[in-house]
Amino acid sequence: MTTRGLTSGKGRVRLSSSNGSLKPAGINQEKMIDPHLRIRRAIRADDALLVRRILRSHPNLLHNPDLTGSREEAGNSNLHLAAKLGHVEIVRLLLSLGHESPTVGPALNEQHQTALMLAAAAGHTEVVHAIAEADPSVIHRRDSRGRDAVMEAALGGHDTCLQILLTYVPGGAYEAVRQADLEGNTALHYASSKGNMLVLRTLLAAGADADRRNVWLWTAVEYSQSVQSEVYLKNLIADMEKRRASKREAVRDERVGTSG
Incomplete structure (x- = not known):
């Protein structure tokens, strides 16, 4: 033209x-440009001021699920997009405007993933902290494969994100690290497959079950990324078992001393 x-x-x-x-x-x-696209462009550009201005004129676009993107992004809300990109200022803005309603529950994309899952998978520490602090219950949510944010952080090898999630998760870290997806994989299975030493240590310290088998009867050790990571994980498990045995013995001795 x-x-x-x-x-x-x-x-x-x-x-x-x-x-x-x-x-x-x-x-x-x-x-x-259509406001639906304008706000997504503003989010991608990390322009919180423009996002606020667009939402002031179009409050109905607070969630704005993506109905035209790829299968991977299908159904992603504004919060999903901001969380995935690590744009914490926009995440906080959306949360403050009521994007995640406690009565309705968190926004889910077509794979039933929460924005927290995407942030945990990408290792965006500040975003994980902001969402987990705003609504700790979202940490328990599962996607269509049965995965939660703890598993996503473990799979991505993001130890700081994992520690934040285990700090805020309702019910405590022990129960959180012992959850399994639809195939029986725990966060420890995922961490072992990537060989991230810090994540393995964090999970075991929190009480992860190293003997847990998935539907194929594989333990986390059998998913080790390399021989080195397998040896490291086995040593970690042995060390954790020794510490727990020592604690049990100390408690038993204390009880005997008290009763005597």
Whole structure:
């Protein structure tokens, strides 16, 4: 399409040769874009001020699920997108505006993933902290495969995110690290498959069950990424068992001493 400039008494306009329409040369093209797309562009650009301004004019776009994206992003809300990108200022803005309602529950995409899961998988520490602090119960939510945010953090090898989740999770870290997905895999299975030493240590310290088998009867050790990580995990397990045995013995001795 070609255009040519015309000058009139009212200023400069453009004539489109394709349809003969006249448009003012100074028009703000951004305002012509659908608000659904504008707010997503603002989120991708990490422009919290623009996001706030768009939502002020279009409060119905607070969630704005993506119905046109790829299968991976299908159903992602504004919070999903901001969390996945690690844009914590926008995440806090959306939370403050009521994006995640305690009565309705967290927004879920088509794979039933929460924004917290995406942030944990990507290792965005500040975002994980913001969402977990705002509503700790969301840590327990499962996606269509039975995975939760703790498993996603373990799979991604993000130890700081994992520690934040285990700090806030209702019911305590012990129960959280012993949960399994639909295939019987625990966070320890996922961490072992990636060989992240810090994550393995954190999970075992929290009480992860190293003997737990998935539906294929495999333990976490059998998923070890390498021989080195397998040896490391076995040593960690042995060390943890020794510590627990020592604690049990100390408690038993204390009880005997008290009764005597």
